[in-house]
Amino acid sequence: MPGPTDVEGDRAMSTKKGPDPVGHEEFVSLFEKGLSFTKEILAENERLRFRVASLEAEVDVTRRHGRDVDGDAMVAALRRQVSELEVERSRLLSSFQEVENLNRDYMQRYSEIESEHNNLANLYIASYQLHSTLSFREVVQVVSEIVINLIGVANFTLYLFDTTSEQLEPLVAEGHDVGERSAVGLEESIIGHAARTKERYVREPGATKGPIAVIPLATVESLVGAIVIERLLVQKEGLSPVDFELFNLLGVHAATALASALMREEAGNDARVISITRARELIG
Amino acid sequence: MADTLYALVVEDSPTMRQLIVFALSRVKALKVVEADDGVDALKKLSQQHFDVLITDINMPMMDGLKLVSMVRKDEAHKEIPIIIITTEGAQEDRQRALSLGANAYITKPIQAPQVISKVKELLKLT
Numbered sequence: 292m293p294g295p296t297d298v299e300g301d302r303a304m305s306t307k308k309g310p311d312p313v314g315h316e317e318f319v320s321l322f323e324k325g326l327s328f329t330k331e332i333l334a335e336n337e338r339l340r341f342r343v344a345s346l347e348a349e350v351d352v353t354r355r356h357g358r359d360v361d362g363d364a365m366v367a368a369l370r371r372q373v374s375e376l377e378v379e380r381s382r383l384l385s386s387f388q389e390v391e392n393l394n395r396d397y398m399q400r401y402s403e404i405e406s407e408h409n410n411l412a413n414l415y416i417a418s419y420q421l422h423s424t425l426s427f428r429e430v431v432q433v434v435s436e437i438v439i440n441l442i443g444v445a446n447f448t449l450y451l452f453d454t455t456s457e458q459l460e461p462l463v464a465e466g467h468d469v470g471e472r473s474a475v476g477l478e479e480s481i482i483g484h485a486a487r488t489k490e491r492y493v494r495e496p497g498a499t500k501g502p503i504a505v506i507p508l509a510t511v512e513s514l515v516g517a518i519v520i521e522r523l524l525v526q527k528e529g530l531s532p533v534d535f536e537l538f539n540l541l542g543v544h545a546a547t548a549l550a551s552a553l554m555r556e557e558a559g560n561d562a563r564v565i566s567i568t569r570a571r572e573l574i575g
Numbered sequence: 576m577a578d579t580l581y582a583l584v585v586e587d588s589p590t591m592r593q594l595i596v597f598a599l600s601r602v603k604a605l606k607v608v609e610a611d612d613g614v615d616a617l618k619k620l621s622q623q624h625f626d627v628l629i630t631d632i633n634m635p636m637m638d639g640l641k642l643v644s645m646v647r648k649d650e651a652h653k654e655i656p657i658i659i660i661t662t663e664g665a666q667e668d669r670q671r672a673l674s675l676g677a678n679a680y681i682t683k684p685i686q687a688p689q690v691i692s693k694v695k696e697l698l699k700l701t
Contacts, residue, residue, distance in 0.1 A: 409687045412597050420590045436590040439662060443684040526664030526682040 410533040413441050414540055421544045427552040431463055434545045438518060439465055442534050446522035448472045451549070452486065452514045459486055459517055466522060481505055486517045491538055493530065504530070506538045508546035515546040580698055581623065582607045585616040585630035585642065586660070591683070595629060595660065598687035602694055613637025617645065620652055627694055628652075632661040632672070640675055647676035656697035660685060 420433045431449065438444045446466030450459035453474075459482060461472040477487040485492040485505035492505040504520040518541060523529070555562040582605055586592040596607050608625070610616040612634040620628075628646065632639035639659060646652045658679045659672045669680045679693045695701075 405688055412687060413594065416590060416593050416597060420593065433590055436588045440588055440591045440683050441594070443662075445662075524662055524664055524683065527684070 410536060413533060414536055417441060417537060417540055418544055421548040425552050425555045427549070427556045430545075430548045430552040434518070434541065434549070435463060435465060437537065437541065437545075438520070442520075442530075442537055443524045443527040444520050444522070445524045447518060447520045449516065449518055450475065450482070450486075451516040459483065462516070482517060482519055486514055489514065491542065493535075496529070504538065506542055508542060508549065510543070510546050510550060513550075515550050518545075578604060580605050580626040580700075582627045582629060582694065583610060583616060583619055583625045584608070585610045585613065585628070585634070585639065587612055587631065587634040591631070591660075594685065594687075595690060598685070598690045599629075599694065601687070602691055602700065604700075605694070605698075611636075613639065613642035613645075616642055620646065620649075625652075625655060627656045627658065627697055629658045629660060629690075629694070632659060632663055632668070640672060643672065643675045643677050658690075658693055658697065660690070 417437045420437070421430065424430060424433070434449060438447050438449075444465070446464075448464045448467075448469065449462050450472075451462045452458075453460045456474065458474040458476050460474050461469050463469055464472060475482045475486075477483045481492050481501055482505050486507045486509075489507045489509045491507065492502070494501060494503050502519045502521055503523065504518075506518040506520075507514065508516040508518065582599055584592055584595050584599070584607055586595060586609075592609055596609065599605055599607050608619055608623075610619050613630075614636045616628070616630065617637070619625075630639040630642055639661065643657055643659070646655065646657065653676075656679075657677045658681060659677045660681045660683065661668070661672075662683045663669075664682045672680050678697055681689060681693060
């Protein structure tokens with residue numbers, strides 16, 4: 292676009308002196324150029340004014356935004372937000388901790404129930420087996436199996452109380468020959484004392500002498516015998532709570548099973564008769 | 576793997592056998608067959624397929640170690656997982672059983688979860 296300092300234009304204006312046809316044409320041409328130039332100037336002016344108006348509008352918007360994102364207000368808002376998030380984080384951490392504690396409790400409870408289930412299974416099977424037969428030999432076998440396999444005993448002796456001699460007589464043993472053990476009077480030693488009082492004996496932890504445990508076998512009416520535990524299996528570190536439950540079970544159930552099996556064997560074929568008449572007499 | 580898996584429990588003590596069977600009853604899809612000793616076990620192994628064999632060591636007729644040895648020599652059963660459950664807790668007993676081909680060795684008195692876990696592991700049950 293030609294500017295106002297157009298050299299050709301200046302020169303043309305300065306050469307206009309009089310009515311010269313050639314000069315007139317040049318003048319018209321120059322005038323038209325000037326007109327065109329003026330129109331262009333006006334259009335440019337209009338465009339620039341529009342541009343200025345747009346920029347002013349943009350400045351206004353920027354200023355308005357500048358007020359909205361005022362530094363102090365923004366920091367305060369962010370601090371508030373951080374504070375709220377901190378509270379939320381604490382709440383979530385607390386909830387997480389609670390859930391974790393609950394989870395730990397559940398795991399602990401599950402483990403206890405699992406252990407309880409296992410113990411009950413042991414007790415149920417021991418009891419079931421003890422009363423599954425009236426053969427004295429088999430009952431003795433079951434007592435031995437319970438002591439060896441369920442409690443985990445390497446050496447023990449099963450004594451039977453002989454009512455004639457009034458002594459505990461060794462009947463069967465595991466881990467040693469039964470002949471190595473002699474009869475025990477009720478006034479003698481830990482074994483005799485436990486049998487006489489019908490109170491279980493368990494060796495103090497750390498002690499090394501004497502039997503590990505003596506379990507009297509007795510019914511409400513009478514003493515039947517005793518189990519003397521002398522050594523546990525190598526892999527067994529000590530007695531556990533279920534072992535004491537098994538001691539309780541053996542104390543009564545092994546006693547009744549042994550006594551009834553022995554009496555049945557003594558009675559011979561007569562004991563194989565089941566008479567409803569006799570049964571009715573017995574219950575009155 | 577088949578829907579139903581079969582375990583053979585070899586144990587001369589009825590009390591112990593019942594305890595193992597009771598524990599294994601908690602493994603879904605597992606059916607248990609019982610044998611009194613090694614001879615009875617070999618007979619049952621010849622009659623049907625088993626996915627796992629669980630055996631005691633000290634038994635009359637044929638003990639558990641002899642049974643393991645014979646099973647491993649048999650082409651039909653040489654891959655069957657074998658678990659020993661025994662009172663013998665000495666390290667040399669364990670080594671001997673494992674060297675004969677047992678896959679796992681559990682000492683008595685047993686804990687049901689321990690047996691269940693080992694059976695599941697060997698049968699690749701989740």
